Amino acid sequence: MEKALSLTEENYIKAIFQIGTTPESNVSTNALADSLQTKPATVSDMIKKLSYKKLIFYEKYKGVTLSESGLKEALKIIRKHRLWEVFLVNHLNFKWDQVHEIAEQLEHIKSPELVNRLDDFLGNPTIDPHGDPIPDANGQVQLGSSKLLSEMTSHENGIIVGVKNEDPLLLQHLDKINIRLGLYIEVKEVNGFDQSMQVKLADLGTLFLSEKITSQILIAKNL
Amino acid sequence: MEKALSLTEENYIKAIFQIGTTPESNVSTNALADSLQTKPATVSDMIKKLSYKKLIFYEKYKGVTLSESGLKEALKIIRKHRLWEVFLVNHLNFKWDQVHEIAEQLEHIKSPELVNRLDDFLGNPTIDPHGDPIPDANGQVQLGSSKLLSEMTSHENGIIVGVKNEDPLLLQHLDKINIRLGLYIEVKEVNGFDQSMQVKLADLGTLFLSEKITSQILIAKNL
DNA sequence: ATTAATTTTTAGATTAGTCTAAAAATTTAA
């Protein structure tokens, strides 16, 4: 029986997963140090440890990637994080911008039985309150094809299915302008200079969005 | 703003509270070492630290007691532990012998908002699945007067309101012989030699209980 | 293609929590 990961190890694995998902390249020491609010020297040491444990592949000066087992661990943590977020929002009436920090703690609770029962209690949700997919007990993720609002052009439309970022400031702003998951959205006009957009929201009228914001919103094709 | 307690510090404070409740005396270094599965030397060091932080009173060679602020911390941890146990049993369908270990982890989650919302979600319960009282948000405990079954004599009766011990082996055994909280119980006969008892349980007939077991069961006077 | 800038790693320290072994204080008992 392999020893369970420490809280710190789990945070490294999760950070590697999250940085690694966007570009399909190795994760650099500096990027990890940034993401984990620590120093490159510290990351360098931990990388050796995780590599020794075969959770990551590592070549000096070349950054890291998750191994099979590392990926499995990452998905377990993500699964727990997102299930707890569903619980917090759906049953304890937290707002979507208030749950990230608490879920960061809850994601480290170790009990497979607890996770699976929580999953059932919640009705086996497939997305969390921010629209991110929840891996199932086998680590399978159901990823609906979606694209960023910022990548769409005039007259394209779809359904808002997710937000890339859990920054409370962004989420609170989206709340204020009535952007919620599940809403129909249509691109009216794109400003060629700054990529800002005029969009129409369901029957809530039109609004302007900067590229900073449209690049955080995920849209699924409206079939 | 005082810094939050570490997980280890919380465990020491909780252990001092739990050992300290039964006799109204100072808690010894060895007792703490036993309870925390560590060595007296380790306890000695930690005691100095907690004393410096004014969470406990400490005189060399004389053991420790909780200070006002230490007690407050202890009650916060106990509150969380018991609320989570209610959640696990009432909503995730765990049995009462399965929840202690998981609650030991959940009790360290730091978010006053979470605790209070959980409390509301659960309907502000006053006892946990083992019959132990749950401190409210101000640390107040509603302690109904109860006595140990082992302290009762022939023909006395009452309602089973708690179990002193969370040992899964005990709890599973009680389950098996149909002992649950809320049940009417009546002492039929006490064996003078080993203090074992014959008792009558609601309409479930009579059974024999050893002193090992009767000394773990709390009974409230049936008015 | 050298040099400059950046990134990454190593070296050496630090802190929290733990341990073993031994010394000191307290309690128990003859």
Place this chain on the structure above:
DNA sequence: TTAAATTTTTAGACTAATCTAAAAATTAAT
């Protein structure tokens, strides 16, 4: 009330995770 047993504390060392400062490797730029 002195000796024996027990409890508690000190001393010194170890591990995990962190840091700063400096060296080494890589990448970018003139």
